[in-house]
Amino acid sequence: MKLLVTGGLGFIGSNFVRYILDKYPNYELINLDKVTYCGRYENLKDIENNPNYTFVKGDIGNQELVEHIINHHKPDVVVNIAAESHNDNAIKDPHIFVKTNVLGTQVLLHACLDKVKRFHHVSTCEVYGDLDLDSDEKFTESTRYAPKSPYNASKAGSDHIVMAYYHTFGLPVTISNAGNNYGPYQYPEKLIPLFVTNAIENKKLPLFKSSQNKREWIHVLDHCRAIDAIIHKGKVGQYYNVGTGVEKNIEEITKIILNHLQKPESLKEYVPDRKSHDRRYLLDSSKIMNEIGWAPEIDFDQGIKETIDWYKENEWWWRPLKNA
Template structure:
């Protein structure tokens, strides 16, 4: 039995990972989460108390981090400020969490010689043209375009430096856009799902042509477990499920699944510097480590996600009005 420290484990992909670990392994998990607006203790509800412990604290606080890392066999670092719109409004929290927080964790992993896995994003690579047949690979140069993606790029580089300079036993994964349960309603898919469930027309930035490469959070979780088990120290692995969809198509699928006219959405002011297209080539992960996604069908995964939000309104309702007020103030 291994002891995992999961930072950001009350957030979206972090909590999905914790659920996945409990369902598929014998590991115990300590969750370290600051419980900001994006973290929700309710996302861990129902998990066995003898295997999951929540510690409320800041990953940038060495006094909190050090003893938790010391007692862990591995650190899985999900915690991050991750919303592009928020980073454009106020970049400072992204520096504090994504840069200083990652540094603090790496120093603790260095002191105690603890295995470290760093969760990152495909957004560090910038974007691709809509008609470009290429996909991001592990050798794609970094070209971030927002305070969010630039601080995630910086945190990736810190991990690489701590591996090379100090021998920290770390790996990195850069994943495409996640969807699934427990995602905050500020994000694209749950915002549109909860709009429809409340009788509000979905909203599309610009013309909705921007393309994202979608992966269900369960598949992301299984990939991270595979990297923890089989990954080569110092290596980066890209995680993707061949789920490229433009935003307009995603909204139309949501409307179709929920029995609405597929054109019942509004176009709103585009986000500044909105990346055009992300696309992941996960060949290295699949061929070298033997990982494959479970959700090969985006529509079925999305239908299950819609069902979850329909059945769990108590989880998201309290945040919904504030999110919509924020976007309305920006004409979005």
């Protein structure tokens, strides 16, 4: 099988590319990535000489380039992971989020018409809006989309255009909406790598004032396994929620990091909330579990400690980013 993965130099993308090439030694994989500040060649340093791997630098919104890649490489499956992904940046400059996440996705979809067996789009739980902290509700695949921030809205827009290509043109699509990922190679602007690397450097850990706000956490490798399961066994035209049921608030995450690194509580500092800071997301992931047989394999307590240790042992990876 031949896969075109977009955004394969980012956090989830690089873990996914490595996972696929390890698991399927006969698969060929083309990685199309614009190499934004988050896309780093270092993330796939260990596989750049793999004969089954081809890298193309470019934008998913570049119609000529994307058509050329589809026509020349003829991938069976496209996995669209490329995106602008940081909520804070979307508040400063929403335009690039709509450009890449919505318009870029549309260009890619169009180039795939009548050419691919599957177009899988990687999305987020954040499209559903948020829940009360003490709510008994969970987001299901039929929950109404209610995004509140420009990043979330751009991902919701991309999901809608993906599904429109299924209903209107018959493109065989699937969409996964995952919870908050953690693991190695995550850019240190995101909560866990930011707090771990700050703590290692004895710098303050900036907790949003609403530090009871909860997120559902999934190890990036469990997310990769879910995408793998969906492209092989998922039904076209379907959305799949991908979560673990493991919820932790910012205080709990901070405590785990400080304890594991044996750093003092005094590193904590409270900062104003981000605008439209969602309170809580929780997914009902029974559909992917029952229909496809996927289930998370990595225990959170173990996975988070291994992740903290990875950042501790790989200062070469994050130090240049923190000092940039």
